[in-house]
Amino acid sequence: MNHLPYIVGSYALFLAIAGGFTAAAWVRLGRARRRLAAIDPRGSR
Amino acid sequence: MDASTAFAPPAGGGRNLHRFANPGRFLRASGRVLPWLAAAGLLLTGIGLLWGLFFAPADWQQGDAVRIMYIHVPAAWLASGGYFALALASLASLVWRHPLADLAAAEIGPVGAAATALCLGTGSLWGKPMWGAWWVWDARLTSVLVLFFLYLGHIALVRAFDDPQRGARAGSILALVGVVNLPIIKFSVDWWNTLHQPATITLTGAPTMYVGMLWPLLFSALGFSFGFAALVVARMRAAVMERRIRALLSARARAEAA
Numbered sequence: 001m002n003h004l005p006y007i008v009g010s011y012a013l014f015l016a017i018a019g020g021f022t023a024a025a026w027v028r029l030g031r032a033r034r035r036l037a038a039i040d041p042r043g044s045r
Numbered sequence: 046m047d048a049s050t051a052f053a054p055p056a057g058g059g060r061n062l063h064r065f066a067n068p069g070r071f072l073r074a075s076g077r078v079l080p081w082l083a084a085a086g087l088l089l090t091g092i093g094l095l096w097g098l099f100f101a102p103a104d105w106q107q108g109d110a111v112r113i114m115y116i117h118v119p120a121a122w123l124a125s126g127g128y129f130a131l132a133l134a135s136l137a138s139l140v141w142r143h144p145l146a147d148l149a150a151a152e153i154g155p156v157g158a159a160a161t162a163l164c165l166g167t168g169s170l171w172g173k174p175m176w177g178a179w180w181v182w183d184a185r186l187t188s189v190l191v192l193f194f195l196y197l198g199h200i201a202l203v204r205a206f207d208d209p210q211r212g213a214r215a216g217s218i219l220a221l222v223g224v225v226n227l228p229i230i231k232f233s234v235d236w237w238n239t240l241h242q243p244a245t246i247t248l249t250g251a252p253t254m255y256v257g258m259l260w261p262l263l264f265s266a267l268g269f270s271f272g273f274a275a276l277v278v279a280r281m282r283a284a285v286m287e288r289r290i291r292a293l294l295s296a297r298a299r300a301e302a303a
Contacts, residue, residue: 003108004109006170006171007098010113010116011098013116014094014167017162021156021276022276028283029279029280029282029283031283032290033286036289039290
């Protein structure tokens, strides 16, 4: 039995989940930082 | 109104625990730690996975399918470890009313659920070529599925109330009740006859795994742990900032109305 599709599927799943969560956290953090800097420049530090 | 009043610790004991309840202090400390956590997570995971994928030997029985282990096992450890961290944060929230513990629990939930989903997904992809089935209702798989539902329940519960405090309280109780599932997951392969293999790495005994496979697995597990911590800290930082934004905006609205 060829195992390659299952291995590729596993690593692709990892990249999708980890990459998705990292990108979402990055975007959320950047948006919050910009909004806070606009409202209260002292608080964004 | 100072935004930090949104995080004001209750009067009385537990002052040391509330030292990091100050949002400015938390943001400064986490801002220093986050790049290191993220870099360590990326580097160690990269080394572990590349090592496991290209340089570690194939298993004599499972062949190359064993390479799924370098993702599946760290994800499984993190699924349980993340839930334990969620329960600790919930305990700190319930007992000491630590404001950051609420945030930590709320932000650990989705990341832990993702780790559990990754564990279940890769387990399924590993099970098909090895067992001939994508899924079996075996004690280990079923208890991990229950863990996934506990994470989903916690995520839904903490966001189900208009008052975040009530949501945090309800989520904490669910998280603490769900801890009973962790030993069931751990010992399911010993207590019942399962298709899932028993543990090959334990805290008390020597690992029954070839060292050429063990090292990339440990690198991967360490990298996953740092990555998990980096994600939780990044999400907590965003949540702290969002809470400060809400507090500042509501203070501004009250001042304008007065």
